[in-house]
Amino acid sequence: MLNKPSALRPTGRATPPARQRHGGQLRDGLEFLRGFLRHPARVGSVVPSSRWLEQRLVREARVAEAHTVVELGPGTGGTTAAFLRAMRPEAQLLAIELDAIFDQHLRSTVQDPRFTLELGSAEQLQDLLAASGLPAPDAIVSGIPFSTMAPEAADRIAAAIAEVLRPGGRFVAYQVRAQVAAFVSPRLGQPQKRWEVVNVPPVRVFTWVKPLR
Numbered sequence: 001m002l003n004k005p006s007a008l009r010p011t012g013r014a015t016p017p018a019r020q021r022h023g024g025q026l027r028d029g030l031e032f033l034r035g036f037l038r039h040p041a042r043v044g045s046v047v048p049s050s051r052w053l054e055q056r057l058v059r060e061a062r063v064a065e066a067h068t069v070v071e072l073g074p075g076t077g078g079t080t081a082a083f084l085r086a087m088r089p090e091a092q093l094l095a096i097e098l099d100a101i102f103d104q105h106l107r108s109t110v111q112d113p114r115f116t117l118e119l120g121s122a123e124q125l126q127d128l129l130a131a132s133g134l135p136a137p138d139a140i141v142s143g144i145p146f147s148t149m150a151p152e153a154a155d156r157i158a159a160a161i162a163e164v165l166r167p168g169g170r171f172v173a174y175q176v177r178a179q180v181a182a183f184v185s186p187r188l189g190q191p192q193k194r195w196e197v198v199n200v201p202p203v204r205v206f207t208w209v210k211p212l213r
């Protein structure tokens with residue numbers, strides 16, 4: 001079967017030849033490492049998420065069925081590109097990234113009409129979502145480290161997630177530590193918990209489904 005020309009493919013990144021692709025991954029990896037060295041607690045790992053973790057997030061969040069997806073902490077965009085590859089042609093992805101250099105990197109590497117990027121904190125989720133004009137998200141996926149941020153900030157972010165998610169929608173958090181549950185479970189109930197061990201470091205993947213009422 002012939003591949004569609006890359007410009008027409010609804011993906012976060014066109015699929016370039018292998019040498020170019022590996023060059024892109026290397027560049028993303030170096031950019032990510034530099035981000036970790038700038039803000040270790042905020043970035044939380046030295047390398048971007050593995051392909052296995054990306055695919056687990058796509059499945060847990062049911063990205064392929066979603067109309068609106070929000071990503072908190074896209075980093076250098078590996079997870080973002082995986083979501084865009086899985087998303088429907090008419091779906092929308094809003095990403096919120098705190099790091100200005102990651103934000104610039106994403107703006108120059110992710111070309112997709114379904115993608116909106118905001119430089120800011122997940123604490124501004126309600127305002128940024130309202131400003132985007134998007135409806136209540138079907139899925140919110142977060143890699144921001146709840147364990148290293150101030151508890152007040154973690155609580156505000158958890159409250160915003162529970163507020164904006166559509167009833168029946170999914171919140172998926174991938175984390176080294178389990179603190180996220182202390183902030184989210186009082187609002188969204190008990191999560192499903194899994195491990196993704198094919199990742200550096202292995203991470204817990206929590207999935208909450210917002211009750212219908």
Ligand SMILES: C[S@@+](CC[C@H](N)C(=O)[O-])C[C@H]1O[C@@H](n2cnc3c(N)ncnc32)[C@H](O)[C@@H]1O
Binds near residue numbers: 043048049099102
């Ligand atoms: C573990 S990295 C995940 C990066 C990428 N999604 C991946 O999986 O490779 C966490 C990301 O969250 C961002 N971040 C941390 N705190 C944030 C906040 N309060 N709001 C938005 N982004 C934040 C960091 O700058 C970093 O890009």
